[in-house]
Amino acid sequence: MKFASLALLTSLTATTAFAPPRSLSTTTALHSTLQSPPERTAPAAGHIPEWENRPGLSPEEFMASDLSKPDLGGMWECPLTRWNSEDIDVREAQRMAKQVPGCPLEIRASEKDNAMGARYFAENREMIRSKLLEHGAIWFRGFELMKSVKGNREMHEALGLDPCLDPLHSSGLRKFASERDALYEEVNKPSLRQHYIGLHNESTAKRTAAYAAFVCFQRATEGGGRFLVADGAAILAELDAEVLEKLYNRKIRISVSNLDIPPALPGVVKEGIRGLVDVAVAPKFDMDLEMIYESDGKPGRLQAVETAESPINRHPVTGMPVWFNNAHNHARKLRDRRPCGVPEVGMTEVFYADTMEPLDLEDCMEIKRASEKHITALSMEPGDVLLVDNYRALHGRDVFQGDRFHAVTWFTWDQNEEWRGNERRIVEKNAFNQAINKMMDWLPKDFESNQN
Numbered sequence: 001m002k003f004a005s006l007a008l009l010t011s012l013t014a015t016t017a018f019a020p021p022r023s024l025s026t027t028t029a030l031h032s033t034l035q036s037p038p039e040r041t042a043p044a045a046g047h048i049p050e051w052e053n054r055p056g057l058s059p060e061e062f063m064a065s066d067l068s069k070p071d072l073g074g075m076w077e078c079p080l081t082r083w084n085s086e087d088i089d090v091r092e093a094q095r096m097a098k099q100v101p102g103c104p105l106e107i108r109a110s111e112k113d114n115a116m117g118a119r120y121f122a123e124n125r126e127m128i129r130s131k132l133l134e135h136g137a138i139w140f141r142g143f144e145l146m147k148s149v150k151g152n153r154e155m156h157e158a159l160g161l162d163p164c165l166d167p168l169h170s171s172g173l174r175k176f177a178s179e180r181d182a183l184y185e186e187v188n189k190p191s192l193r194q195h196y197i198g199l200h201n202e203s204t205a206k207r208t209a210a211y212a213a214f215v216c217f218q219r220a221t222e223g224g225g226r227f228l229v230a231d232g233a234a235i236l237a238e239l240d241a242e243v244l245e246k247l248y249n250r251k252i253r254i255s256v257s258n259l260d261i262p263p264a265l266p267g268v269v270k271e272g273i274r275g276l277v278d279v280a281v282a283p284k285f286d287m288d289l290e291m292i293y294e295s296d297g298k299p300g301r302l303q304a305v306e307t308a309e310s311p312i313n314r315h316p317v318t319g320m321p322v323w324f325n326n327a328h329n330h331a332r333k334l335r336d337r338r339p340c341g342v343p344e345v346g347m348t349e350v351f352y353a354d355t356m357e358p359l360d361l362e363d364c365m366e367i368k369r370a371s372e373k374h375i376t377a378l379s380m381e382p383g384d385v386l387l388v389d390n391y392r393a394l395h396g397r398d399v400f401q402g403d404r405f406h407a408v409t410w411f412t413w414d415q416n417e418e419w420r421g422n423e424r425r426i427v428e429k430n431a432f433n434q435a436i437n438k439m440m441d442w443l444p445k446d447f448e449s450n451q452n
């Protein structure tokens with residue numbers, strides 16, 4: 001999520017769009033970083049499958065939509081997050097998590113499977129849905145059907161999945177690849193290709209997609225770009241029990257954006273700016289945010305901070321406790337130690353909810369160790385799809401070179417109307433989504449942050 005500069009905020013009464021900040025302040029050391037810049041190194045992964053160099057289609061071919069099918073642009077709103085995190089026995093939860101099957105399950109297409117096309121998914125629908133619940137993610141590998149937008153839609157319709165909006169639809173981090181097919185472009189922007197996206201559930205404290213189907217139409221032309229997936233149950237079982245109990249008992253809060261204003265401004269002016277952001281900007285993001293000054297210790301910094309949440313949550317269907325949070329992606333101490341291409345305005349932080357102090361380095365490094373041990377860095381090639389249970393598995397993306405085109409469709413609860421809700425797409429969000437996307441497109445290719 002991106003906030004604009006102070007100059008833009010003062011003109012919000014006349015416009016609802018953002019422009020890119022004129023400059024990025026990078027000179028002040030934060031409480032969540034060391035005084036000298038830490039070394040940036042590429043994170044590890046527990047399993048790295050080999051590439052197979054399977055061919056894909058041309059952009060004109062893979063982007064073609066089936067115009068005979070109905071327009072899915074009026075899809076469901078992303079459902080509300082299903083929280084069930086009270087009274088969890090952390091050590092018992094770890095014992096339970098050690099017993100679950102591995103993630104992801106790989107299903108490789110045979111010649112017969114490919115000859116069946118969408119019928120393969122229709123005839124195996126119950127098996128696939130059952131295996132998804134059991135394993136948390138399924139990697140469909142070598143399928144010809146999903147090499148195009150048209151075929152990808154046939155796949156998820158055959159499985160009976162019901163598309164919904166991204167929980168951060170208005171954030172501008174993704175735009176539609178094919179709106180009528182409910183297909184978002186993944187984070188392929190040239191300005192962010194040198195940004196490592198850490199593990200996260202596609203979730204906020206308020207909204208969480210039930211499932212996702214990530215599809216590869218074109219792998220990175222000059223290398224990299226592996227899609228990352230990890231099992232939230234395996235991470236829970238792996239974490240040091242004392243660290244896990246500490247985080248569970250204290251809960252966490254995540255700041256999602258920064259606005260740096262002159263710290264010497266009078267208090268009444270600062271409060272006016274906070275009020276303006278709170279009223280004019282925050283509601284655009286459909287998140288429960290609190291505007292807090294100087295949480296990370298930087299004078300004059302106004303941060304948008306989510307409400308307190310548990311880092312452990314019970315899976316809505318199975319009831320099994322899993323690691324369910326975005327700390328690996330958002331912790332500043334981890335971002336400052338790996339490739340990062342996000343401007344300072346979009347840098348995030350994770351706090352202990354009870355004191356609003358940033359997570360200490362030791363806890364961050366334990367989250368890093370446990371998470372990255374269980375990452376599978378997928379070698380997704382054209383036609384490959386990763387079907388994800390978004391409450392069980394976390395995902396991310398490695399850096400890449402050249403051009404890359406992956407996409408994703410999010411899904412709501414298709415078998416539970418109460419959990420799905422009755423909200424359909426709020427069209428008014430579109431202008432804000434498009435404006436922020438344009439701001440991100442204005443960033444130079446291979447933008448690199450230099451926060452330290």
